[in-house]
Amino acid sequence: xxxxxxxxTDQALTIFKDYCKKKQMRYTxxxxxxxxxxxxxxxxxxVDDLLRNIRRHNPKARIAKTSVYRALPFLMDxxxxxxxxxxVGSIVYEHTLGHRDHDHLRCLRCGKIVEFYSPDLIGIQxxxxxxxxxxxxxxxxxxNGYCRLCKDTAG
Amino acid sequence: xxxxxxxxTDQALTIFKDYCKKKQMRYTxxxxxxxxxxxxxxxxxxVDDLLRNIRRHNPKARIAKTSVYRALPFLMDxxxxxxxxxxVGSIVYEHTLGHRDHDHLRCLRCGKIVEFYSPDLIGIQxxxxxxxxxxxxxxxxxxNGYCRLCKDTAG
DNA sequence: TTCTTATTGCATCTTAGTTGCAATAAGAAT
DNA sequence: ATTCTTATTGCAACTAAGATGCAATAAGAA
Ligand SMILES: [Mn+2]
Ligand SMILES: [Mn+2]
Ligand SMILES: [Zn+2]
Ligand SMILES: [Zn+2]
Numbered sequence: 001x002x003x004x005x006x007x008x009t010d011q012a013l014t015i016f017k018d019y020c021k022k023k024q025m026r027y028t029x030x031x032x033x034x035x036x037x038x039x040x041x042x043x044x045x046x047v048d049d050l051l052r053n054i055r056r057h058n059p060k061a062r063i064a065k066t067s068v069y070r071a072l073p074f075l076m077d078x079x080x081x082x083x084x085x086x087x088v089g090s091i092v093y094e095h096t097l098g099h100r101d102h103d104h105l106r107c108l109r110c111g112k113i114v115e116f117y118s119p120d121l122i123g124i125q126x127x128x129x130x131x132x133x134x135x136x137x138x139x140x141x142x143x144n145g146y147c148r149l150c151k152d153t154a155g
Numbered sequence: 156x157x158x159x160x161x162x163x164t165d166q167a168l169t170i171f172k173d174y175c176k177k178k179q180m181r182y183t184x185x186x187x188x189x190x191x192x193x194x195x196x197x198x199x200x201x202v203d204d205l206l207r208n209i210r211r212h213n214p215k216a217r218i219a220k221t222s223v224y225r226a227l228p229f230l231m232d233x234x235x236x237x238x239x240x241x242x243v244g245s246i247v248y249e250h251t252l253g254h255r256d257h258d259h260l261r262c263l264r265c266g267k268i269v270e271f272y273s274p275d276l277i278g279i280q281x282x283x284x285x286x287x288x289x290x291x292x293x294x295x296x297x298x299n300g301y302c303r304l305c306k307d308t309a310g
Numbered sequence: 311t312t313c314t315t316a317t318t319g320c321a322t323c324t325t326a327g328t329t330g331c332a333a334t335a336a337g338a339a340t
Numbered sequence: 341a342t343t344c345t346t347a348t349t350g351c352a353a354c355t356a357a358g359a360t361g362c363a364a365t366a367a368g369a370a
Contacts, residue, residue, distance in 0.1 A: 086241035086295045133303040140241045141296045148288040
């Protein structure tokens with residue numbers, strides 16, 4: 001858990017409090033717990049990883065997976081979370097605060113994920129959206145293939 | 156069904172015959188049927204759409220969904236098919252022959268899909284892969300958001 | 311403290327995709 | 341043409357992600 005965990009979590013909670021107020025939603029203990037777990041997880045994760053992390057850190061509170069699934073769209077809409085990698089099967093998320101907008105290379109053999117940051121690529125997408133008068137909400141951009149270490153044994 | 160259907164299908168069948176030979180796989184009637192259906196479908200489709208199309212055009216032949224699922228990875232590997240859109244939930248495919256490599260904008264409200272072609276974007280991805288010594292197999296790049304007609308009523 | 315109603319937990323359902331296995335059929339060898 | 345090997349099929353049963361209906365609970369405004 002990196003040093004900026006507290007700051008990010010705090011910021012996330014504040015953002016979500018405001019979001020709830022604006023949308024006349026309730027700021028519940030469960031959602032707060034979920035956000036804290038979210039910013040505890042550093043890498044990419046599936047819903048199940050998130051749930052396990054929540055339960056491990058809060059053994060007495062029993063938060064239902066249903067609630068997590070129901071909260072996710074709000075957390076995404078509030079800008080705390082995004083779907084990050086395509087082509088895996090189940091959905092892979094990652095938190096957004098403290099990470100600049102980036103994309104991924106994913107190894108089909110060992111599962112390794114390499115992040116890359118390309119303002120040029122994002123710029124092209126933005127330009128295309130403008131041309132099509134399309135309001136972008138979330139981008140997802142993944143190259144699946146074989147990493148340096150796996151590509152020889154790939155066939 | 157466009158005019159180049161026959162040509163594309165023919166090409167696809169030939170490619171897959173060669174692929175089978177190379178991989179010591181069997182070129183079966185079921186797979187041939189599947190490929191024909193594949194090139195009959197023009198747009199983007201899920202596995203279920205493909206199955207329905209197959210069954211409608213071949214009422215007597217009963218091809219099992221299991222076989223379709225098992226064949227898909229081979230068809231992709233042979234270069235006849237690709238996963239095209241991310242963020243939908245289930246997997247969306249489209250055939251490749253006769254279509255240049257492109258990406259998608261997808262409306263979260265009405266489901267409309269806008270295709271766009273950007274050699275620059277593809278070039279950036281290629282450059283990044285080279286830098287990371289990463290062997291690209293398939294790219295997927297989708298911007299989810301609201302189309303021109305839906306963005307006013309999006310909230 | 312009271313009251314309204316959004317949210318939760320649980321149980322149940324749905325649906326995409328997978329797996330084990332006996333029956334079938336490519337296609338190579340004879 | 342017939343035989344033989346084994347990849348592939350169809351079926352049925354399974355797995356796992358995610359959604360849904362509903363009564364109980366708890367935000368948070370009054
Ligand atoms: Mn990432
Ligand atoms: Mn397309
Ligand atoms: Zn690898
Ligand atoms: Zn739309």
